[in-house]
Structure formats: structure tokens, C-alpha cells
Amino acid sequence: MWLPLLVKRLNHVDMQKQGLQLTAEEIYNVNNASLKDAIVQFGGFCTGEFVSKEGLLLTNHHCGYDAIASNSTPQDDILKNGFWAMTREQEKKNDGLFVDILVRMEDVSGQVLQGITPQTPEQERTKLVAERSKALADAAKNNGQYVGYVRDFFNGNEFYLFVYERFTDVRLVGTPQESIGKFGGDTDNWMWPRHTGDFSVFRVYMSPDGKPATYSEKNVPYRPKHHLPISMSNLKEGDFAMVFGFPGRTTRFMAGSGLGMAVEQSNPVRIKLRERRLALMKEAMDASPADRLKLASNYASISNYYKYFIGQNEGIKRMKTLDKKATEEKAFQAWADANATRKGLYGSALADINASYAGQRNYNLSAIYRSEAALAPQLMAHAFQYTPLYNMLKAGNVDKAKLQQLVEGYKEMNKEFYASYVPSSDQKIFAELMKMYYQDVPKAQHADIFKDLTTTYKGDFKKWAADIYSKSLLASEAKANAFLANPTLKTLETDPAFKFVRAVQTNYQDNVLPKLNEYNAALGKANRLYVAGLREMHPDKVFYPDANSTLRLSYGTVKGYEPRDGVEYKYYTTMDGLAEKEDPTNPEFIVPAKLMELHRKKDYGRYGENGQLRVGFITNNDITGGNSGSPVINGRGELMGLAFDGNWEAMTGDLVFDPEYKRSINVDIKYVLFVIDKLSGAGHLVNEMTLVDKGNPNTVFNPAINDVKMNGKVEIETPEGQIKIKKKKNETKIKKETKKQKS
Template identity: 85%
Template structure:
């Protein structure tokens, strides 16, 4: 029967008519030729499927990278120049900042390659190929295969396929499941770990609006930063070295100087993180009334404690800024998600969909035997999860949330090595070197007094909110030694821990012993947390998740069989996807209409020198007052951001927004408040992708950053033609001692043959 399901699914993907809304869906670029090209071309795409995704020849996919494993970036020059969001590069910018040379506050633009800043641990993954391996993974698996045997076979086969594709370490490869385990695709990447900071606007531009404007439209944030990827002289990935040379991408995105207008085609190409849009109503209910309220409550308190410390001094702010931004981002998201689900009456819609599914399944004996219990099994699994869900959330959002606790948790490999005593000198030295490197990074952003206060308050919330029967030995010292005084417990831990200061930690690493680590009060807490979780909580959750996985798989297979004329897109799972739509405003409420772009005038109107979120650089205000926009204006306006109805989620941050000719028009950096349901359900009316206009990026680089030498690396086009009118500032054009800079341009010839568009690119060089 499962073979039949797969055959039906394959037939659907190959030949069914397309019925999903054009602006909904995160599609695998491998499949756009089969599923999406006709609709995309009707909306304004002028590229062929091969120019979007091609294994043998250069295509758009070669310009897109996964940045650090959590964001997206794109190549914008033949010299490995990479564009991503400011908030994606935030940690690298903060790490390279000091109170004396504050890159976050003042911005930074490397004038020479030697000035570019290295970033330990930062990498980019560049896709080599993706491949449908469903037949290999599912061979011989049928309805009679037990779940345990199925899981074993799938794990063995996906690992074997990925290991073979790695080619003895040449590539990074993995296999991901799609449609809740009904299909499998393999992804093969090259990983480059020499990624250097090239430039960033000041935080007052890159994070303008701060937490107040986060997830909101209208928006005036210049959310971009710039890096360069390096490779070894022989063209291979390599760790940082002075001998490395800039990476030569197979394709880099030409930059449109034409501007955008409402109704223009837009494509977002990137690595969306995680969606669960096939989730049943019982799962949504748990998110709305249990998971999200708990996360909101805990993050709200964490942010308040950190904000108090950040307001006390600039040094504190630099230490905590990156962590604060990370926590705040999804604090606000969970709030918006709950409001959106209630507004859209999503639970009612799910109930109706599930009723229709059950009626369809029960109407046929074969279907009933295969799908009839899928929904009841899903509901039973979520009911079981609810009992242990808070324990799991409070483990990560409370017990391990303080910086010292997470740092202590990261010493687990050291503990295991000392306890087992089997590591040879080489293994021991390698581990210790990694821990020392981790220490150096950790203490740069560690503020003990704030962290101690956070530990005391979060653990008290854990004690009060998690069922007592699920506490384990976490609070043993609290009750026996400190008589329930959380502040005294925290003070003792933070004063006595061998990890409390960098000096103490380094002293321990110079002579590590099992006894010292076992008796460390911080490590004792995290060991108790983890032992309780792995012994009492995780097995229960795994039990319910196992039954849920099977039920979800059958439910999704049934849905696709029930609606054979509907093409379902797979949930996002951090693999390369594209979404397409149009530049479009919206009306969020009665009597309120949002146009599709914002301007520098709007940014200047928001200026508030007394509020750090709305401080505007004096030079930017001067340019706005004079309307000194150079070649970057559109009809006399300096546009800052625009919106499209593209389908995006977390991980799409930094994704290029590309027009119908394959040119870069913007940089995706946020979603809108009215559609925070996106991970769980798509909102066709309100969903918007918020993007910084690429011409604003160039304007800031040129007029404020004096970074014309970087602009001259780029390929600038106007309506598909080389933009000969563009002339960036001559400020700081000297690069590596040379005044002569070669700038690639492209002549693009478009030919029509039937419904197919052919685009021929010829690269020439101009000398400035």
C-alpha cells in the first residue's frame, strides 16, 4: 500500500495541474520546472528553469549560500563579496567591536583586503546539488514494516547515502525527509570557513527601529552587512590563512538600478528554517495555549533583566547586545503567532479540514484501514506530550538559559573524557584546544552579575511552574542547603564555580580533573537538569513523538491522495527553497492602507535622539534634508524598504529578492506582525516579506561609508542592461594599492521561442 501511496504522490508531482496560490509555498528549485514555471512566467519571470537551478552549468543557486547555518547570503561580485542581513552578521560585528573601536555603533568598511576582519567559527555552505533519493530510502518498506524496522532502515540508508556523497570529507552532505517522511532528498554542499567581515552600516541604520519596529511595517531599517568568502589558492575550502584568496562564485547576482514598482515579479531564494503547516489542530492548540505562553513569560523576564544591565553602561550593552537581540526576536514572534492564529480562526478551519479527511478515509475500507486512525493517533500523541511539554520548555528556556549554565553544559565532552579516561594525548589536546577557544568567545559576552540574577529568577519560575513530580534532583541543593532561597543558591554557585571567570576556567583546563568538574556547583546543576531530562522527560516525549511521526506521515499521505489535483509544497527544513510573488502593499485594518515602500523622509520623521532605537546618524539626516540621493533615487525619493507577498520564514533572513530578469532588487529581513502564523499556517491576505531596497544599500555604502571601491566590484544593470550612467563616489576607490579596478558588466539578450525565454549573458570588463 505504501508503494501505491508513493506512486500516487509521484504522479501528482509529475503531472497534476497547479492550484496552490502563487505567493504561497517554499519550493525546491530542483522541481520548479515541473511544478511552477508556467505560473512564474505568467507573473513576470524571464528566466528558464535551468537558469534557476542547474547542476552542470552556472545558475542562480550558485549565488546563494547558507550563512553560518542560520541565515542566507548571496554573492554580489566575482570576488566572493557576500551580502546578508545586519542581524545575521550581528555576532561577528559585535565580536569585532571594542569600546575603543565600536563597529556596532560606528559602522565599518574595509578599505583594503587586509582590513577585512576574520571570524572564528563562521562558515558558509554552497549547494553543489540536490537529489531525490526517495526510492533508495524507501525500497522494500511497506505497510507491514514495523515502525522500529522502518526507522532503522531509513536511518541506515540516509546515512549511507550521505556518507558516500561526502566523498571522503570533500563535501558536507545530508538527507532530509519531506512531507512528514513520505519523500527524501539529499543535499550536497561545499563548506567555506574563511569568511571575513567587509562592511556594516552603523547599528543606528542596520538595526534602526530596534525591538519597537521588529516584525512591523512600515519599516525603515537598513538591515544589511557584507562579508567576503575566501578559499585556498587551489580553489578549495580552507580555514583562515593569509595565503587564501577570494572565492570565485560560479554566478553572482547582478544588481538592478531600475527600482521596484507595485505588481513587479519577486522571487526569494534562501534557506527557510522550519515550518509545520501540516500540523493537526491538536498540535496547534498545544502551541497556542501552552508552549507559546510559557516561552513568552520566560523570555519577557530574561529581556527585562538584560535591559536593566544594558541601560547601566555601554560596556554592558556591548557584552549583551547580540544575546538580547536573539532572545527578543522570537519573544515578539510568539506573541504575534498566537494573535494571528486566533484572528484567522485557524483552529476552526483545521477542525473542518480534519472532519472532511476523516469522512473521506472512512468511506472506503482500504483507506480506513490505512488512514482511519491517523487523526485519533495524532490527538492522543499531543495529549500525552502536554503532560511533559513544560518540562522540556523550561529546561531550555529557563534552566539552561543563563549563560553560565549553558557554558557549563558545553563542558560535557570534557566530563565524558575525564570519566572514561580513554582519550589519548592527541585527542585530549584537540578537545582542550577547542574548549579554550570556546572560553575566549564566551567570556567576551559574559556578564556575571546579570547572569546570576537571571539564574535565580528563572529557576524560581521553573520550580513554581513545572510539575513537582518532574523536577528530579535539580533543586536538591536549593532545598537542603539554602532552605529555598534562590538568591543565596545563585550567589554561591556563581562565586564558587570554576567556570565563573576566564582565569578560573583556564586554571582548571591547565590541570583538569574529574573531581573538580563533578563538584563544580554550576556543572552539578546542569548535570541534574540533563539527567532528569534524559531519564524522566525525554523517553516519554520520544514515545509520543514516535507514534506522532507515523500518524503524521499517514495523515499527509492521505491528504495528498485525497486531493490529487492539488500540488502540496513541502514544509521548510533549512534546505534551499524559492518562493515567488509580487511587490504588493496591504490593508491590515479597516481604514488603514500600507503602501509597498518606505522612504528616507519617513526614517527622518522617526528620529528621536533620546531613544537609542531611533537615533539617526547626523550625516544621514543631512543627506535627507538636502535630498542628496545621487543616482539612487526613484522619482526624487530615496526608498529604504519595500514589501512583497513572498512566503518566507526564519532562515530566510538575508535572502536575495530577485526580479524577473534574475537581478537583485532587495534583501529580505523580516515578516510582518499581522502574519506571524507563517510557521504554522500561511495567511494569504496579510503575509508580507519585508525587504531593504538594494539601492538604499548602495546609497548607504556610497554616501555614508565611502565604500565606492566595493560598489565597483558589483555588476550594476538597468532594465537588464549595463548601467553606464551609474558613477559611484571616487572616495576610497584605492584598493590594495591599485587605482585601476575591473568591473564586470553583463550584456543580456532575451529571445522568445514559444513559451520559453532564452537569456544569453556575455560578461565584459570595464575599467574605472
């Protein structure tokens, strides 16, 4: 996950060897248009890319999910049925949604660390770094013109300033049906082969003078400095692939003691707790079809990360990562101890790291059991959501308007919660998880409420659970809403469910979290010194920094893999595989009738080849959370697809990169265009894009003018110039403008 700013110095030669045909300046350039100008951070949590000069933007369906859901109503459920704006006027506004477009990034390590030495006290260092980072970011904002922030790299050894333009008028242009955009659901999550059409379409708007602006009908489409051309060529194994985006967070410099805590303590506990929850939920689902429907989504979600933790542990064991870390750390210690100066600076780094994790292990179970056991049952998680109301009532002098606003929010939340709440199953889960909590968490770290278990209920977890679930007003929608009609502090704080979660949370905040923070504080300095020492120890090795939600690129190739002996995965999937997965009785595997009809007829239009339509493909690019929606770009700088997931066999990715098994799962751009154009009849959006075949614009890809479903204006770029089309009902006017030749 490389910084684009440093590609020319660190990566460009290697990228060319793998098939890159662009210059480093065509990838990142502050003064001229480059690939970085086509990439946006979408909503602060995903990635998107411009695909037309009119601000048309692609990202994942799951990235646009909230915007799609917010624009859905019972009468017009576009989340379920899909939506396509046939005119600009039909595009839907989205309050609170924004995109950030990078203006520049700059190494400011010298300014942030000026005068700071290894002898600077840690508290003073932290204060100076924070003050200087803020000052640099504030200056870069240019009185509100830009968004700016400074991020640390290599565990606080380097600092970079990032300056963005933020656009807040981002409108929904189109989305496929949920059965396409979320096909396979949580069952297929992290799995290959995959057949999910995980994309949605937005458009960014600006003020008429070209500046960011809040929503207004007077705003005009944003004109990016660069938009990605669309590759219409079928990709093949070995093709160069580059992913550009905003990966969230990795911790790959973590020492063996930290990795050991994850593999030996954290993950096994999470797996054990989720395994028991899933078993109890399955009992309820098997016994009642109605309960199966209520619990299906939550079951899949819990199972999702159950798979993740298992995959992460198996990957680390398969790669023998702990053994490799031990060897690496032994060599580091010998190197540090071999020189008096190095020993004084780095000699105790690993010992301090190990001591910190040893201390954390003593409190780690309390932290995990809080989230995975105490707050895991449906009722307890719901009761915890009432904490803001509790805080407001406890503060006194309640603002009636704010209280009413909060209450209305709870009423809406209650509708959703009780629609999927199964009290009998949840009560069993609470009793079982509390028994595991009581047995596994050190008694000295138990919340005081566990005294009720021994005094009132004589250690009977089932009686304790039955009492809470029968007496809590939050266990009933009618009682909960009756309480909300006249909420009082006394009623809430004496409710048995809220009383339980409040006791657990207070105990965590007072007795567990301070200890974890104390050990983490010592860990920060030790990690910084360890990483600095590693880089000094290997001066010829090119290191990349951990992901931290800043713009990065990774490069590799289109490549299949063999996950197990005798099993080989091809690098792409097709509509044939999607049709094989169809199951009309399972909401995760429903296929729209029209899509199946087009498949049966092999009617893929210009997007198929040799009787096939490709749906997804995989590359060995390094990605993680935040890369969702990232463009997968070929060696000519053309869009091949959108990254949307990683594979289960390489769940180690946040902790350690697996060069053999790591794959990025991507939706093929030609499947995206097929769904937009052939399936949904929104070909006018495809006409906005620049479609190319092996780098050459091909006018064959433009449909007949009278086939364009539009009522207004459209502009089409050609090698010779620009075609402007005005269409009103059956009348079409075409004007061709030829590019002026340079003398």
C-alpha cells in the same frame, strides 16, 4: 517554498502570470548557468548571493555578525564603527566560516524506499532509510570533492539528494556601522515600518586551479557561474518578487492536536513566564540607570520572543486555523474510512497523532518550565554553562592542556556575563519563577532538589533564593575566577547554583525526555501516513514540502497591507522615517552623523529618486528563519533587495502560512549601494557589480574613473565588452576589449 528542481513542472506558468520573464531553465539548470548558481548557504544558517564575477557576496548584517565581531578589537571596533576594505589585501579572513554552492539536487526516493512497504516494521524502516541515505550521500561526495546529504520531504514520504561545493576561504569585505546594520534593534524586530540597513559584504576565494581551498594568500576570487545584476529601477506595488534561499524549518502539516498544544498550552505558559520576568526586570531598570544599561539587551531579547508567541497565538485565532484543521481532518477520516484499503493504511493515522500529543501534554510543561523558568535566571543559565567542565572533572584523568583551554574560555565568558549581571533583580526572578514552577508542573515530575524547599526552607521561595545567591561562588566574578584557578569536582558539584541546575537537568534527562521521545517516535509514523493520505486524497492539488534548510524559492509581489482596521502600511520606507526614529539616547536608534547630514541635504546621489531614498520594502513572499540574507529578485532576474525579517502579524509562519498578512521585510538594494558608496566611500565595490535599469546595463551608473577610490585593478562589464582599469596613485590606464561577434 518550492524546490527549484520542480519549478518547470509545478510553478512556472503561475509565476509567468505574476510577472516572471525568465524561463524555468534560467532559474534552475544543472548543465548551464542559472539563478541557483548565484545563491549560497552562508555558514550553514543563512543565505547569501553573488553580485559580481569576482566572488563578491551580499548577506545580512546579522548573518555576518559573528565574523564582524571576531574581527573587532577594542582598538579597532569594526562592529561598532564599520569597515570597508579598499584593496583585496585588506579583506579579513574568517576561520570556520564557509559557503555551500549547490551543484545539483536529485530525487532519490526510489533508491531510499526500495522494497519498503507499509508492512515494514518501523525500526527496520528507520534503519534502512538511514543506511541508504548515507550511502547515497557518501557516493555523491566523490572522495571529498563535494558535500552531500539526503533530506526527507513530506514527513518521510520522499527523499532528495543535495550535492554542494563548500568554500572555506570567505573574507569580510565590508560592513556598515552597527547603528545602521542593527538599527531599531530588538524593539523593531518583526515590526513594519522598518529602517534597518541589514547587510554585510564578503568575498569567496578559491585556489588558483578553481577548486575550494583553505585560506591562502595565493587564493584568487571565486568566479561564480552566475551573479545577480542589480536593479536600479524603483520598484512599485504589484511588481513580481522571488525569494531564493535556505529556509530553516516549518511544520505546516501539523495536525490540529499538535497545533492545539502549541496554542492552548505551550505558548500561554511561555507568555506568562516571560511577562513576569520582564516586569521584574523593568522594576530594576526603572530604579537604577546603571542596571537599565546592564539589562537592556537581555530585556529586549526576552521581549522579542514574548512578542513572537503572542503574535503566533493571535494569528492562529484570527485565521480560525484550529477550526479549519478540524474540518480538514474530519473529511480526511471520512475519506480514509470509505475504502477498506485506505482504512487499513490511513485509518488510524489521526488517532495515533492525537494520542501522541495527548501524551506529550502530560510532560510538556516540565520541558517548557525547564528552559523558561529553571534555566532562565541569569545565574542559573550561567551555572548551566559549567556543565562541560563538570563532565571533564567527573571523567577523571584530566588532560591538563585541555583543562587549561576550557578554563581560559570560561574566564572570557565570565567577563561578558558579569558585565551585565544584576544579582538583586536575578534573585527575585529566580524566587518568582520557582514558585510558578512548583505550582504549575506536576509534583511527580519535580526534581528531587525541590525537597530542599519544603524541608530546609519551609516553602519560602525567597529564603531559598537568598541562600543560593549568597553562597554560590558563581554569583561573584572574583570567586568564580578563583575557583577556575584550581577547579575541583567537589567544589563545583556542591555549589548551590550548579547543584540546582544539575538536579533539574538530570531529572529532565531521566524522567521527562524519555517520555517525550517515546511519544515522538509514534508520532513520526503517524505523521508520515497522514501526509501521504492527504496527498492521495487531493491528487490535483500541488503541495509544497515543509522547509528543512534546503534551497527553495517563493514567489509573490511587492505589496503593502492593512494590519488593523483603519491602519494601512505602505510597501516601502524612506530616509524620512529613519530620521524620525532617531534617538541619540537610545543605542537601538542612534543614526550616524554623516548619514543624517546626507539626508538633510537630500544628497543621495544616483540612488535617490524625486528627493527620496528608499530604505526598505515588503513583499508577500513566504520566508522563515534561514532565509535571512536571501535575494529578493524581480521578474527579470535582477536583485531588488535582501530579505531579513518577517512581520509580527504573521508570526504563524512556521506552523501555517497566512496569505493575507504574511510579509517579507527587505532592505532595498539602492539603500545598500548608497551606504557602500555614498556614505562609506567604497564605490569600487559598486563598480564590480552589474547595475541595470529595466534590464539594460546603463553606463551612466559608472562614476568617473578618477572618482574611484582604488589602488590596483578593476574590470567593468559593458554590453559591448569589458573595460580594464589599472590605477596607481594619480595614473590611470584604461584598456577596452570588444566582444567578438558570433559569425
